[in-house]
Amino acid sequence: MVKRARLPGALLIDQKQPITFTFEGKTYQGYAGDTIASALAGAGQWVLSRSFKYHRPRGILTMAGQDSNTLVQLLGMPNVLADKTLITDGLQVEAQNYTGSLMNDKEAEISKVARFLPVGFYYRAFFRPKGIRNRIWEPIIRAKAGLGKVDTRHRGGYYDKAYGHYDVVVAGGGLAGMSAAISAAQHGASVLLVDENPILGGAMNYARADIKGKRLRARCAQLRQTIAESANITVMTDTVCNAWYVDHWLAVIKGCRLHKVRAKQFILAAGSLEQPAIFHNNDLPGVMMGSAAQRLMNLYGILPGKNAVVLTGNDDGYGVALELREAGAQVQIIEMRDLALAQATLHDGCVAAGLRIHYGSAIYAAKADRNMHHINGVEFGKIAGKGTIAKEHQQISCDLICMSVGYTPTYQLALQAGGKLGYDDDTAIFSIENLPKGFHLAGSLNGVFATDDVQADGQRAAAQALDGLEITHSLAADFLPVMVQVNHPWPIFEHPDDKNFVDFDEDLMVKDIRNAVKEGYNELELVKRFSTVGMGPSQGRHAALNAARLVAEATDRQVRDVGVTTARPPFSRETLGVMGGRVFSPERLTPMHHRHAELGGHAMRVGAWWRPGHYGVGVDRVAEINSEVRNVRENVGLIDVSTLGGLEILGADAAQFLNRVYTFAYLKQPIGRARYLLMTNEAGTVIDDGVACRMAEDRFYITATSSGVDRVCRQMLWLNAQWHMDINIINVTAAYGGMNLAGPNARKVLQKLVSDEVDISAEGFPYMGLREFQVAGIPAIVFRVGFVGELGYEIHVPATAAEYVWDQVLAVGQEFGIQPFGLETQRVLRLEKGHFIVGQDTDAMSTAEEINMTWAITQKKPFFIGKRSIELRNRALSKRKKVGFRLPSGITSMPQESNLVLKNNKMTGFISSVWLSPTLNAVIGFAYCAREDAQIGNHITIKCDDGTLHQAEIISPHFYDPDNARQKL
Amino acid sequence: MPAPINPNDFPHRSPIYRIHQGLGANFTALDDQRAVVADYGDAGVEKAAVAQLALADLTLLARGGFKGKGCSEFVQQAGTYFPGFNNTALLMSKGGLIARLSNAEVMTVAPHIKAEADISALRDVWQARRDAGDQHIAYLAPRDLTHGCFSLSGEHAATMMAKICAVDLRDHVFGNLDVAQTLAACTSMVVIRCDIGKTLRLLLLFDIAQTEYFWGIIIDAMGEFSGKPVGTNAVI
The missing domain is CATH 3.10.20.440 (2Fe-2S iron-sulphur cluster binding domain, sarcosine oxidase, alpha subunit, N-terminal domain)
Incomplete structure (x- = not known):
């Protein structure tokens, strides 16, 4: 180790x-x-x-x-x-x-x-x-x-999202950002201060503004203390503001959490990115930004080299040199400028420290060991002109080259917001303009570099933000900063052996950019696409400026005319986990959900609901379903229908409203009676069905399909927003636990749970009747329906008491052979009875005429949704028709739903429902077939999954109890 | 020592009574129809948790609602103030809440057991007038059945809710007795702020069929703040 x-x-x-x-x-x-x-x-x-x-x-x-x-x-x-x-x-x-x-x-x-x-x-x-x-x-x-390699088996961490709301968000926790945050907060604004580093301070934590190197550290400590004591500044470190969207919606990422932040005002104080010089082997280990060396020393205590060369084109390089010297390194400075331009304090410090400075010079090549694992020297010479070095070269043995030749503003978020980046080719200074209202810049990003000016610029940005918030303040709204030239205009030096890299990500050299222009790609955006410059993980952070310089030179233009490539979100990498966050997948459970599990129910997802498909040990699904079918036919069964949509339509116009929304007639529907509901859309297509229970003159309790009720409710609300009828619509789907007690023994079971005064005889409570009475002591809405083709009572009770009632019904039903049955069993039962299911036996084109439901359409009404379309579609009937069919038992290849109906080897329809009926001992089903074939007694060809062709006989779709005698018992 | 109360012995049950049992809850009977969680063992700890971050299931407590023409008139004639603005609430005499959801709809909520009297009294007035043939007093909305109800309290409540809800529910933005009709964790929700003394408390009302789902969501979201489930005794 x-x-x-x-x-x-x-x-x-x-x-x-x-x-x-x-x-x-x-x-x-x-x-x-x-x-x-x-x-x-x-x-x-x-x-x-x-x-x-x-x-x-x-x-x-x-x-x-x-x-x-x-x-x-x-x-x-x-x-x-x-x-x-x-x-x-x-x-x-x-x-x-x-x-x-x-x-x-x-x-x-x-x-x-x-x-x-x-x-x-x-x-x-x-x-x-x-x-x-x-x-x-x-x-x-x-x-x-x-x-790298993606491990598809890897399970990610816990990702989630959070919302945030602030008066002012400051991105960048350096001197400008801290100053802006403090100034805004001191005037009462709630502030979020975001910084990507572990601690606030930015360059103050590693850079040097004075010879002794204490000034920035002291100021940073003071600002940190002020922020820590401020109640209305929220600080997020190790956090990146990764995107700006309209109205200052900010994607702020901290660890595994995406904060979706709304800012009233946004201050970008993200600083600047140091840029590389271009020379031979400028990419090898040991060549780094001056700021990187400072970070290594001051943040991590690492001396990056014992013999260092600092290539500088600005005053910051002298700060780097002083840091290295104080840390124990031997340092020489290659100053690209002439002596006259390098007269700053830090320069004087280096002179005083005895560091050797080579003025007006530049690096021609970095030397490296045989394997190029690390540099071991530098070859440099006097700058003879733009991008050229005189022939007389000198050598320095070194293990570190620090580059301090300029910066680009961290402009990405500003440009995402529509800002325009400007560049003055004479001074090599950037500017950003055209920002949206409420978007402010501060610090070096804003072209302000002198320490005191940076702090003042933060206050100025805060003043602008406070103005935007209409908060009174006494902060100076403007000031004149000292002009500091931090960019050397041309830190690019060619070499006959190339390997002078412009884009480290994509391994693009100077000649590559020039060749791209020679190929005719004379705009930076085109050069980018052809060469991929700026398209790597760094997204051009260190390539954009030099690439623009090279394109400008090659096309005889100015950098300001060439511009930079488009900046789009995200600013930096973000993981799929962060984007996905925590997945919310709402589940709805019926009040009897856990009872089903205890009874061996096999849960299946139906929309957001979980429902038992059938009950049993699960060895033979079909046998278990058929067993439940037989028990309903012979004894009595109980199914949880709580998922069935439930809506209350209340008001003087309730009946009239239903008359407009559904195809049947409801104006004269008696109180205490239930009536079938069929809904079509404006195109006349069947989209939902249910039952309307008239509880009072002005009150209907209606059902809708489990998966359709929310859409039906929205549709009703939307319609009445236009019609202004005197109604109120309340979605009570989950308010009631529903259960359907069905089978020849159903009445005997129910009788045990109601008081003697309640008449549930066939005469007192007939088919499609509706009553309100107590079941097992719980107030209930009960109506007689025959969806499964047997004597049946649909019992709706308050959801909180539904489990209790369910238990009571099962308990008293034991002596009558009661068994719970599931959704799949119900589908078999209703198929035997010949009832269709919206969504399973209909599709996006099904009309009532196609599915033989014209009896549910009242022609006498002047209007209902879809009426006009139905009239038009009835004039030119479709080419298909839904039919019932039968196959003999004993077939070896069982058809499946969605299998095709063929005629002359062409598709004319498909199967929508099919089962080997345990009651009828035959394969029965619904299918769409060619209209001309849809006659009882005809045969249609059904193609199974394995290619087997069956000749199915078309029979009445009312396969079981066609006279409805059993459901009217 | 009396036998512990089993919620299974009562006909009306919270959709998540099994979860409460699993957490070792002690139940208390409200009447012969309902039993709610009194506490999960240490009432003192729960009282303290309420000030930090605590979740209580109030689903079985009384709620109601009125919707339609005549809603505001009925409420005022019944001796209760009708909130002056949509999405605001008022406290009734026993601590019951009346929250105005629209010009013609209110929801009534008991944030603690004693406040149930307010809810039932208003409903009784409505029933009496309806029975007397008064058709112009809006309609009952069965909010005790359509909605589950949780109490989320404590200094971290708003921050925790920010993980699942886009509405800014912080103390200085979402005032006491403010109402938000919004989404949280992809679930439609009514949020009513109803502080317990000086402690911020949010009442969360949502589709009762999603009670178990939403309990899980909040317990998960509370984790980083060391939030705890508490019984109804702690949120009085």
């Missing part, structure tokens, strides 16, 4: 808590607070990955989770950012994208044939000769594509 000393005073690690983990099977030790990358760097392991195309060794570049160099594989999770992911004891980390081993990647040889793999080569390859793509290339491309 490799263990090296750390620098003192590191902010994020606790050296008293060692943590052991493995990388590529080798054990390493880090400390609590270490990321994978920092722990490996601390142990001297600098190669973290292999590049996408040429398999070049790659290591730490930003140390900020902003590049793809540090993507690694964890168990079950690919493409994890090693510079953002904390180590834990026992964590197993693997590198990605290599063959053999990380340190000896066999595929690195591909670099030698790079000239045969020019930019966009795949657009011209892989498809000739014809047919080769699928056989040869696709398997190879699939093997090479992607980075």
Whole structure:
């Protein structure tokens, strides 16, 4: 195990808590607070990955989770950012994208044939000769594509979502963001302060603004303390604001939770992204951003190199140099500017510290060891002109190159909001304009870099936000910041051997961008599509500016004219788990749900409901269903029908309303009677059915199909919003537990549960009658229906008492052979009786005429929904008709629902219901067939799953008890 | 020592009485029809939990509703104030709530056992007038049957609800006796804020058939705040 000393005073690690983990099977030790990358760097392991195309060794570049160099594989999770992911004891980390081993990647040889793999080569390859793509290339491309491996067996963590509402959301917890949050909160605004780092402070935690390096730390501590004491600032660290949507709807991700945040005002203070210089071998381990080196030293206590070269084009590079020097490194500075431009305080500090500074120079090439696992030197020379270095070169032995040549604003969220990025080619300064109302910028993102100005800019943004909130304040609304030029205008230097990378993700070099333009792709968006620049995991964070510079040069334009590529959500990677969150799948349970389980019911999902299909040990499903059928026919059965839709229609116009909505007539329906309901839509298609129970002159209790009731209720509400009839609609589906007591012994059972005064005789309570009385002491609505073709009582009681009543009915029914029966059994029973089920025996085109339900349509009514369409459709009848059919028992191949009805080998219809009837001892069913064949006595051809053809006889669909004698008992 | 009360001995049962039994609940009889959870063992702990985050099942407590023409007139004639705005509620004399859902619909809710008297009194007035032939006093809406009812209380209640509901229910936004008709965890829901003393409390009313589903959702969501189920004794 490799263990090296750390620098003192590191902010994020606790050296008293060692943590052991493995990388590529080798054990390493880090400390609590270490990321994978920092722990490996601390142990001297600098190669973290292999590049996408040429398999070049790659290591730490930003140390900020902003590049793809540090993507690694964890168990079950690919493409994890090693510079953002904390180590834990026992964590197993693997590198990605290599063959053999990380340190000896066999595929690195591909670099030698790079000239045969020019930019966009795949657009011209892989498809000739014809047919080769699928056989040869696709398997190879699939093997090479992607980075890590997805373990489809891996079960993810607990993901969920939460909503948030704030007056002001500040994205970015650096100096500007903290300043803005404090100023807004001090004036009463509720503030959410979001930062992607473990602690607030941003660059104040690692950067240097003064020679002694204490100024920013002290200011940061003071601001943190103020925020901690503020009651109306909510702080989310380790959190990224990943997307902006209209009206400041923000996707804020913290760990496994997506916060869906509404902000009245939004302040983006996300800082800037340091940009790389381009020179030969600028991608190898040991070459990193200056800010990355500062992060390693100040946050994790790691000295990134003992002999360092700082390439700088701005004053920040001197801060980097001072940090390195103080940490014990030997440092030389290659200053791209002339001495006259480098007169800042930090520069003076470096001079005073005796650091050697090479003015007006640039790096020509980084030198590396034989395997290119780490750089070991630098070759540099005087800048002779834009992008060119004089022929006289010097060498420095070094193990670290820090690049401090400029920044781009973290503009992604602003551009998602419609902002326009501007760039002044003369000063190399960015600007962002055209932001929506309530969207404010602060800090370096806003082009403000001087420390005091950044803090003032945060206050200015807060002032704007407070104005938007109409909160009175005394904050300065504007000020004039000091102009600071942080970008060197052209940190790009070519090399005859290339390997001067513009886009590290996609292994794109300077010549690739230039060649893309030569191919005719002279707009950045086109170059992007042809070369894939900016399309890798980093999404152009470190490639966009240099690519724009190269395209501008190649097309003889300014960078401001070339612009940058479109920024779309998300800002950074987000997992499918975060997007999915916790899945809410509402389930509805009937009051007797647990009784069904206790009785051996086999639950089946029906919409949101769970219903028992049948009961029994489950050895022979068909036999158990048929047994329940026989018991209903011979004794008595009880089925839970609580899922049946229930609506109360209340009001003086209730009957008139039903008359308009349903096809039958209800105006003269007597109180105490139930009547069939058939609903059609505007096209005359059957969409629902049920029973209307008239409880009073102005009160109907109606049923609807289990799956259709919510739609029916919505439709009714929508219709009455137009009709303004005097009705009220209440969905009482779940309010009542329903059970259907059916079978020749049904009356005997019910009689035991009602008082003697209640007359439930055939005369006193006839078929389609409706009564309200107590069952087992519980007030109940009871109506006689015959859906299963037997004497039956449908009993509806308050849901809270339904389990009790169910128990009572089963208990008193024992002596009459009562058994519960399930939904599948009910379907067999009603099929035998010849009753159709909406949705099973109808489809999106079924008319009442097709399914032989014209008796349920009243022609005399002036209007009902679908009436006009039915009249039109009746003039030109469809080509099909629903029929009942019968097959002899003993057939070896049983037809299934949805099997086809054929005529001359062409489909004319399909089976909608079929079963081997235990009552009739024959296979019976409903089917749609050609209208001309739909005559009783004709035969239709049915094709089974296995191809067997049956000749089915068309018979009356009223297979059982066609005279309805049994249900009227 | 009296035998423990078994909810199975009463005809009216909460849809989740088995869950309560599984959690070791002690039941108390409201009358000969209903028994509700008194506590789950330690009443003192439950009282304390109410201030932090606590969930109580009030499904069996009285509720009601009136809907249709004459609703506001009836309520006022019955001696109760009709809330001045939609989506607001008022407290009745015994602590019962009357929540205005629309211009012509109210829901009445007993947030604790003693408040049941308010609910039944108003219903009795309605029944008497209806029996007397008065047709212009709206209609009964059986909210005791259509809806399950939970009490969610404590300083973390609004934050917890933010995990499942888009409406901002925080203390300074959603005031006491405010009403929201919304969705939570893909379930239609009426939320009424009805504080217990100075403790924020939300009454959640939802499709009674989803009581078990929603109990599970809230128990899960409460986990990170160490929320606890409590009995009706704790939410008086």
